Amino acid sequence: MKFSRRWFLRSAGHAALAIPALPSLLTPLEARAQAAASDKIFIGFMGAYGGCWADKFFPAMGAAAASRTYAGRTVRSQALPSTQANGETVVSEVIRGRSTELTPRLLGKMNLVQGIDLPFDVNHHSAATFGNFAQGDAGVAGGDSPTGISGRAISAHPRATIDQVLANSAAFYGNLGSVVRRSVTISTFGNLSYWYPGGGEGKAVNAGEIPPSMSLQQLWDLLFAGFTAPKPARGPVVDLVLEDYKRLRTNPRLSKLDKARLDEHVARVAEIQRRLGLATPTACTAPARPGATPQVQGNNPQSHSDYYGAYKDIVVAALSCGLTRVVSYLFQGWDTTFGTLINDPFHQLVSHKTDEAAAQVDMDQSRTRMFRDVIVPLASTLDSVTAADGSSLLDRTLVYFTQEHGTYGHCQENIPVVTFGSARGALKTGLHVDYRDLTRHLPQHYDGSVSASTPYVGLTFHQMLGSMLQWLDVPKTQWGGPANGAESNHGGYGYRPPDVIPRQSNWRNAYEWAVAGEKLPILSA
Amino acid sequence: MAQQQLATLGGARIVAGCVAALWLGCTADIETPEPLSPVGPEQPSHPVVPGVPGTPGTPGSPTTPTTPNTPExxxxxxxxxxxxxxxxxxxxxVPLRRLSHRQLVSSITTAIARLAGSESSAVLAESSTQLGALPADRFVSAANKGRxxxxxxxxxxxxxxxDAQYALAVKLGQALxxxxxRRGKVFGACLADADTSNDSACLDTFLKTQGSRLLHRPFxxxxxxxxxxxxxxxxxxxxxxxxxxxxxxxSPETFFVVEGAGTAPATASLTAYELAxxxxxxxxxELPDDALWAAAGSGELLTDTGYRAQVARLLGDARAKATLHxxxxxxxxxxxxxxLTDSLTYADYKALVGTQALPTSVDGVLDDVFGAVDAAVAGRASLAALLQDKAVYTxxxxxxxxxxxxxxxxxxxPQAPPGGGRAGLFTRLAFLTTGNVSSHPILRGVRMRVGMLCDALGEAPPNAAAQAAATPLTGTEGDRAKxxxxxxxxxxxxxxxxxINPLGFAFEGFDALGRARTSEKVFSPTTGAVVAEQSVDTRSTxxxxxxxxxxxxxxxxxTARIAESKKFESCMVTQYFRFTFARTGEVASDQCLLSRVEPLARGGASIPEVLEAFVTAPEFKRRIALEVP
Incomplete structure (x- = not known):
């Protein structure tokens, strides 16, 4: 599908139509609130596994790199370098895209971020780098090892992933307008998105799972079914259904926990009520409902690219039409590693063998396919949808890619982050930033040893995630501080476990927690 | 990601390794009761109320407290x-439990049959898209490992x-x-005829009768x-x-199990309809049928005789068989x-299969297990008998x-397989087939230890898989040696x-397809050629x-050793408790109920008797919540 400037204008018109009241009818206060409402977009990507050596994933920091002191270290940055080869724009051995898509313009809207760490063990996970550190399996996987003890110290403290913080944020979604889904998640299965109404503290991790869409048709139905469904002659019965739920709530025999769970469901019925109250979209054309979803074929990595790539048109159309503003992709390791092996063979023979050149090739190529075939085409298309002022859909957006592990299998430090878009100028772009303290190595997780091959101390995901939320207009009052759990001890996003093992105290205390609540330097505008 | 992989391990090609090792604590025989999940915040302690059945030491309680676990x-x-x-x-x-997907679909299907009679098939067909959109449930355990x-x-x-429930409700309303x-069948002729004067009364009658059935409580x-x-x-x-x-x-009452609750046994008895x-x-x-509904309405269900009669009736029905499956x-x-046909693209697996005809679905393999279960239940046999039943039911x-x-x-x-190697339940294909060329003694061992013996196992340390992958192998080793x-x-x-391994090694007499074997051919993963043939060793400690x-x-x-240990029976009691109460673990107070049923199961009670023991227990008939405002 081609997305034209006109498309965007039409969809903008649609969004305006969907606003229930004309601006002239609003009180000054309401008008100010509506004018200030965020229209930003978040698109997240989480890739299974990891273990690309830093020199494969990131370009070398050139001699002209800028440097500044921050958090007791020298952080460095440079304009993203690139070369052209074989029809591709090459930023690093891993990061590359077709020259027609990864253009100089798009490169100028991209960032490579080096030196972001999960400062404790989560082992395998699919949501920790989105903020739910409890979702990792270190607690059960590590037994009574330091890893296990550290993992268990986290696992009892689930937190929402940031896509769900955004989806449920009054600041981000102050004006829901034409939004039919606050968020969508795309995968073959598994969970990336977690939300805990009332907070996650003390809840079971899986109680917050938000299942993904697993086919093009399913995603289309979520977003576009309202375009084609005939408008019912009668009003919906949802008002009465909602009242029925509230009626039950007065049952004196229900416990407080019963009522809390009922409230959770009532909020979802209320969401149905809101959606059913939306005006029928008329100014935005729905793409045709897909006939089939590309089939993932085991060890055929092209089929993995095809599967995720096929969602692009629906996603861009939905964003253009204002039907959602939060989209997350989970590149599931079970069947879509983007490598020539899948599931445990990839785990064992590639992710665990990053010290072997042959295995490293498959790992590198798997990351390249994620970028070249899925992320870059999506970013490129978003950048082609422009508004009257010349800004593009991508300019409203923060695209965030991260993966399960860092520079070797199970390494939870130096997990690469890639971004596209500036979230309406909230962050600077076109940069390669390295936050590592190159004077300090971290101890090895398992035995506490320090060597030249152990990672350098970076900054925390707490700071990365908190920065992103702020770039996307969600103030700390909606996710930080004592009212939101135990985050008062750092100020960034997510739980920080207490120091449970002396050896790991040294490790964890290597981080500059005092800055975790700050927006990331250099990147923040 | 690994925990999600394990959840669907069935067809995976796994590189056998230290994927499931215990880090520490692997000498523990008994899984420690785990916190109740997902209740919420840590539960405060509540006093046990003296004089209430089920409280130890109280007259009428089925058991005297047993001595804590003896070490030897x-x-x-x-x-x-x-x-x-x-x-x-x-x-x-668990607070405000929702119906499982299976329970919701069954309850709605039954309700449509009751309402629409001969039109029910058409109504369900018209609503099939919405029914199909109800999200499926996952298998959930305490460790959330999918095992x-x-x-x-x-x-x-x-x-x-x-969304799905609402869409289905709207569609069902339209279809019915x-x-x-259809209106005549659902509401009666008085609402379908031309006379509108009686419509209001007709609707009221419908609500008081059928409406109350849908919400399974009086209106x-x-x-x-x-x-x-x-x-x-x-x-x-x-x-x-x-x-x-x-x-x-x-309505919330079609989706949630709404039960009143007290803070203590004395105040927490379920009403007759809640109990039904x-x-x-x-x-x-599924929700109560006509007879159970009537027993609730008459109060008979709250009598011991009446309740036991209903339990016996329900257990004797085919619907109980499906639930037990x-x-x-x-x-x-x-x-x-x-x-078993999923991995035929792999050369070594294809070579292992050779000319063997493979089942094209898992149904026959599952029917073999379910047949054994059905036979045991029908014959009122014990768990030990199920454990050692060698007949093939597929x-x-x-x-x-x-x-x-x-x-x-x-x-x-039904026939027992030829030869003397089959031991009963654990040598059924459902326990032996791996989906690829390896017999996977490690995974078989983990399944036995965790699933069948209910022993606690941790997982491997993070570097364990790397250690396993780094193990020098010649490519000619058999599964056990590897x-x-x-x-x-x-x-x-x-x-x-x-x-772990010794439990798995005992099954090395069966290949990855569950066939008996006395030697093991080792195939080239790339060509499928036989590169070695190793003898099979099933001895272990x-x-x-x-x-x-x-x-x-x-x-x-x-299998004889497991039967002697009674751990299979104890494990079943644990698992059936979790199944019955939709729980992922037990807390200390659950042990009073469990400690009454466990000796029964270990003493050779029939499977139906064990099930009866759970649903006739005082704890089953009441609901205690943390707080009732």
Whole structure:
């Protein structure tokens, strides 16, 4: 599908139509609130596994790199370098895209971020780098090892992933307008998105799972079914259904926990009520409902690219039409590693063998396919949808890619982050930033040893995630501080476990927690 | 990602390694009762109320508190897993449990049949898209590893569920009122005829009778008034009737199990209708039928005789059989049974299969297990009998062929496979097939240790898989030798050598297709050529009890050792408790109930008797919540 400037204008018109009241009818206060409402977009990507050596994933920091002191270290940055080869724009051995898509313009809207760490063990996970550190399996996987003890110290403290913080944020979604889904998640299965109404503290991790869409048709139905469904002659019965739920709530025999769970469901019925109250979209054309979803074929990595790539048109159309503003992709390791092996063979023979050149090739190529075939085409298309002022859909957006592990299998430090878009100028772009303290190595997780091959101390995901939320207009009052759990001890996003093992105290205390609540330097505008 | 992989391990090609080792604590025989999940915040302690049945020391309580677990086994018999703690707080239920997917679909299907009679098939067909959109449940266990657990324990609430339930309710309302004939069946002739003067009274009658059935509780006048608010205008139009039905089907009481609760046993008794729903959902996975509803209405269900009569009736019904299959699916991890034709693209697997006809679905493999369960239940046999029943119950020719027998005709006495190697339950194909070329003794061992013996196992340390992958191998090793090489040293050894591998090695007499074997061909993974042929060694020291160092020769002796230990029975009690109460673990107070049922199961009670013991327990008939404002 081609997305034209006109498309965007039409969809903008649609969004305006969907606003229930004309601006002239609003009180000054309401008008100010509506004018200030965020229209930003978040698109997240989480890739299974990891273990690309830093020199494969990131370009070398050139001699002209800028440097500044921050958090007791020298952080460095440079304009993203690139070369052209074989029809591709090459930023690093891993990061590359077709020259027609990864253009100089798009490169100028991209960032490579080096030196972001999960400062404790989560082992395998699919949501920790989105903020739910409890979702990792270190607690059960590590037994009574330091890893296990550290993992268990986290696992009892689930937190929402940031896509769900955004989806449920009054600041981000102050004006829901034409939004039919606050968020969508795309995968073959598994969970990336977690939300805990009332907070996650003390809840079971899986109680917050938000299942993904697993086919093009399913995603289309979520977003576009309202375009084609005939408008019912009668009003919906949802008002009465909602009242029925509230009626039950007065049952004196229900416990407080019963009522809390009922409230959770009532909020979802209320969401149905809101959606059913939306005006029928008329100014935005729905793409045709897909006939089939590309089939993932085991060890055929092209089929993995095809599967995720096929969602692009629906996603861009939905964003253009204002039907959602939060989209997350989970590149599931079970069947879509983007490598020539899948599931445990990839785990064992590639992710665990990053010290072997042959295995490293498959790992590198798997990351390249994620970028070249899925992320870059999506970013490129978003950048082609422009508004009257010349800004593009991508300019409203923060695209965030991260993966399960860092520079070797199970390494939870130096997990690469890639971004596209500036979230309406909230962050600077076109940069390669390295936050590592190159004077300090971290101890090895398992035995506490320090060597030249152990990672350098970076900054925390707490700071990365908190920065992103702020770039996307969600103030700390909606996710930080004592009212939101135990985050008062750092100020960034997510739980920080207490120091449970002396050896790991040294490790964890290597981080500059005092800055975790700050927006990331250099990147923040 | 690994935990999600394990959840669907069935068809995976796994590189056997230290993937499931214990890090520490692998000498523990008994899984520690885990915190109740997902209740919420840590539960405060509640006093046990004296004088209440079920409280130890109270007259009428089924058991006297047992001595806490004795440390030393006697003649290979495991100590009791549970002991009642008189000071523990009473059993606390999961808050506002929702119906499982299976329960919701069954309940709606049954309700449509009751309402629409001969039109029900058409109504369900018209609503099939919306029914199909109800999100499925996952198998949920305490560790959330996908190895075991039950769909009922999946208590996640999601927007998708709310959306699907609402869409289904609206569709059902429309479908059930789509014609005068259907309206007549659902509401009675008085609402379908031309006379509109009696419509209002007719609707009230419907609400008081059928409406209350949909919500499985009596209707009050307020209820009638409330649901009448879906009417718009007079006379009552088909659209209004559709809306009434939609609101009923979208009611919270069609989605949640709404039960009043007290803070202590004395105040927490369920009403007759709540008890009817709980019993029916537990044994049938659906809401009460006419007879159970009537027993609730008459008060008979609250009498001991009346209740036991209903329990017996429900257990004797085919719907109980289907529910029990669901229980054994979760406990035996049958959801992970691989489809044997899925890996034929791999050269080594294809070579292993050779000319063997393979079942094209897992149905025949599962039917073999379910047939054994059905036979045990029908014959009121014990768990030990199920454990050691060697007959093959599959009616699928290809599945039977893997056993070397003819398919069962469903009538005659089923055959045992030839040879003496089959030991019963654990040598059924559902426990042996791996979905790829390896017999995977490690994974077989983990499944036995965790799933069948209910012993606690941690996972491997983070570097264990790397250690396994780095193990030098020649490519000619058999499955046992490969597993040993990967795990006999380093951090893996302590647990693999005692708690995991020996249990798996006992089944090395069966290949990855579950066929009996005396030697093992090793195939090239790239060409499928035979690169070696190794003898099979089934001897091991399985440590069924951590203190029992006696060796076994093969799966038959291992099964006998497990039968002797009674751990299979204790494990079943644990698992059926979780299944019945939609729980992922137990808390200390649960042990009073469990400690009464466990000796019963270990003493040779029939499977139906064990089920009865759970649903007739005082704890089943009440609901205790943390707080009732």
């Amino acid at each position: 086994p006697v003649n290979g018999v495991a100590p009791l897993r549970y002991a009642c703690d008189a000071n523990a707080s009473p059993l606390v239920d 075991d657990g039950f769909e009922r324990a999946d208590q996640v609430l999601s927007q998708d569920q709310a 009122t789509a014609s005068a004939a 009050t006048a307020d209820d009638v008034t409330f649901y009448r608010r879906a009417l718009r205008g007079t006379p009552i139009s088909p659209e209004s009737l559709a809306d009434v039905l939609a609101v009923l089907f979208a 729903a709980r019993l029916s959902l537990a044994l049938w996975d 669901g229980f054994f699916t979760g406990w035996f991890q049958l959801q992970r049974t691989p489809k 009616r699928d020719a290809a599945t039977a062929g893997l056993y070397g027998v003819s398919p069962w005709d469903g009538v005659s006495t 597993a040993s090489a990967m795990t006999d040293s380093g951090g893996c050894a302590a647990c693999h050598r005692t708690s 399985p440590y069924v009890l951590s203190s029992d160092g006696r060796p076994t020769a093969d799966a038959v002796e291992l």
